[in-house]
Amino acid sequence: MIEKIIRNLLEEWGYREIKVPILGEPSLWKENNIVKIIDGKGRIFALRPEITSLVIQNISYNKIPVRVYYMGPIFSLEDGIVKENFQIGWELINSQDEWRDIEGLSIIFNILSKLNIEEFIVEINTTEIWENIWKNFEEEKIDKLRKYLIKRDYVSLIDEISREKRRVIEDIKSLIFYPKVEIRNLELKFEIEKLYDLKRKLEKIGIDKNKIMISPLLFRPFNYYNGLIFQVYLKELKTPLGGGGSYIQYNKKGEKIFGIGFAFIEEKLTSVLSDLNNDIKIFIGDKERYLEYYETLAEERRKGNKAVFIPYSENLNIAELKGEVKFLE
Numbered sequence: 001m002i003e004k005i006i007r008n009l010l011e012e013w014g015y016r017e018i019k020v021p022i023l024g025e026p027s028l029w030k031e032n033n034i035v036k037i038i039d040g041k042g043r044i045f046a047l048r049p050e051i052t053s054l055v056i057q058n059i060s061y062n063k064i065p066v067r068v069y070y071m072g073p074i075f076s077l078e079d080g081i082v083k084e085n086f087q088i089g090w091e092l093i094n095s096q097d098e099w100r101d102i103e104g105l106s107i108i109f110n111i112l113s114k115l116n117i118e119e120f121i122v123e124i125n126t127t128e129i130w131e132n133i134w135k136n137f138e139e140e141k142i143d144k145l146r147k148y149l150i151k152r153d154y155v156s157l158i159d160e161i162s163r164e165k166r167r168v169i170e171d172i173k174s175l176i177f178y179p180k181v182e183i184r185n186l187e188l189k190f191e192i193e194k195l196y197d198l199k200r201k202l203e204k205i206g207i208d209k210n211k212i213m214i215s216p217l218l219f220r221p222f223n224y225y226n227g228l229i230f231q232v233y234l235k236e237l238k239t240p241l242g243g244g245g246s247y248i249q250y251n252k253k254g255e256k257i258f259g260i261g262f263a264f265i266e267e268k269l270t271s272v273l274s275d276l277n278n279d280i281k282i283f284i285g286d287k288e289r290y291l292e293y294y295e296t297l298a299e300e301r302r303k304g305n306k307a308v309f310i311p312y313s314e315n316l317n318i319a320e321l322k323g324e325v326k327f328l329e
Contacts, residue, residue: 016069122232
């Protein structure tokens with residue numbers, strides 16, 4: 001259902017489906033948790049941890065906007081275990097421009113509306129915020145600081161910075177405690193004001209301003225991001241449903257590709273929807289009498305209701321069931 005809704009909406013916006021390989025060159029991804037495999041000839045490949053990089057590798061841009069979407073598995077290594085998720089995303093390939101960013105964000109709101117998901121927040125930020133901070137450090141130090149930022153370990157982030165860089169520490173603290181603390185760095189203030197301007201323009205096209213949060217601490221893990229970045233959260237959850245942003249990258253022909261993209265993790269959307277759709281009717285009865293119950297369930301489905309059968313057992317925890325529970329006699 002989720003795939004069908006998102007596919008239909010994206011095609012209404014002019015996006016076409018693209019398929020890319022599951023394997024890629026490890027150099028495409030610098031992250032430590034990628035899954036590497038070796039073929040019979042000793043060559044090393046990586047199972048894709050995300051799909052955007054492979055889309056960029058296989059696409060060209062010739063002054064006309066390119067709109068594509070994709071659906072497929074991604075892989076990561078967590079505590080020595082290979083984890084697989086299903087990613088649904090889309091890319092708008094075009095030079096950096098405000099209209100492009102507005103379209104990218106608008107699609108997120110449209111999809112969540114179609115899925116009847118209401119209690120969510122879209123956090124927005126710009127990579128320029130942290131580029132302003134990174135210019136004070138060497139690349140090796142920046143890589144270390146980024147890891148703290150991704151984990152949201154702000155205590156270690158500040159501890160890692162030399163006390164000689166007191167002004168930088170004050171800038172970072174102002175970002176951590178924003179908006180309760182005033183940001184005095186004029187360059188940082190300018191970038192945040194641009195985000196507020198974007199928020200005002202999104203409101204003009206009917207997007208709820210209360211669902212957009214300007215978050216100077218937001219940081220995306222992939223290095224290709226450049227410009228606007230964003231993540232979607234349910235209000236009561238800390239983990240995001242998905243994320244994306246503006247990027248600059250090179251394809252396999254060496255051409256510079258500008259774009260904006262976003263991807264959901266389908267499993268997270270499915271979990272949210274299963275919590276929302278509690279209108280299902282659950283019929284509990286003796287498994288040996290299933291044939292007797294069959295017509296009762298079939299009649300519910302003919303009425304357009306969702307109906308499932310669960311065999312009764314002493315270990316069945318009724319409180320864990322989500323939906324209207326009925327016991328069959």
